[in-house]
């Protein structure tokens with residue numbers, strides 16, 4: 441599948457229609473992803489459909505997003521038949537900021553963000569209409585709550601409708617030792633996941649590319665088939681990559697169909 445993609449870039453959180461991975465590709469002569477690897481490359485029309493699920497507008501019907509609750513034990517979450525995706529990563533990597541950006545069209549939903557690592561102590565659930573649920577997890581590493589391991593492992597091993605885990609890695613810092621431990625855990629649990637590089641606005645192009653290539657190499661060797669081969673690159677500060685990620689989540693949760701997939 442070809443990876444050409446037309447990006448219409450604006451500096452607005454909900455309007456940044458750009459694939460930062462392909463922007464980076466313009467500066468390297470070798471393909472970042474090989475021809476054989478799966479690529480998520482929706483058309484502009486498909487992106488608009490995906491984004492409409494997040495904005496709450498779908499055809500003539502409207503829906504809203506809401507906060508469901510906070511849970512310190514991964515086994516205590518309310519049962520649901522809706523598909524779910526969760527966001528895992530080091531403390532301060534930008535999980536809550538990304539969820540806030542994904543739910544940008546719903547200012548009534550307050551996602552608490554802090555510059556202090558370890559701010560998110562519980563699993564926080566957000567629901568978009570009656571379509572899917574987003575789960576913000578506590579961060580690992582600095583400021584990690586004592587309940588982290590039990591809570592997150594219970595969640596990952598028991599959640600029936602978990603369709604994908606997003607493992608967030610800081611695009612400016614790159615992979616850390618704790619990220620490698622998280623990759624091992626996901627592999628051990630057989631969890632399907634996708635890597636998301638955050639804070640790409642902070643990283644210079646060279647650093648971002650170096651960190652991205654390292655992640656691709658490690659995920660190829662460590663993760664095998666449980667890791668989706670295309671990482672997503674995002675900035676919650678300027679919205680780059682967010683619409684593409686919204687579309688991917690809408691696709692994973694069965695809300696939109698993407699031609700060729």
Ligand SMILES: Nc1nc2c(ncn2[C@@H]2O[C@H](COP(=O)(O)OP(=O)(O)OP(=O)(O)O)[C@@H](O)[C@H]2O)c(=O)[nH]1
Nearest residue numbers: 531532533534535536537554555558559560579676
């Ligand atoms: N420049 C930049 N800063 C970001 C971005 N995303 C998050 N931040 C900042 O990073 C800090 C941590 O963001 P959070 O979203 O609270 O991170 P978290 O992963 O939920 O953190 P924990 O609660 O510790 O697990 C905040 O100061 C954010 O403003 C981004 O895309 N770009």
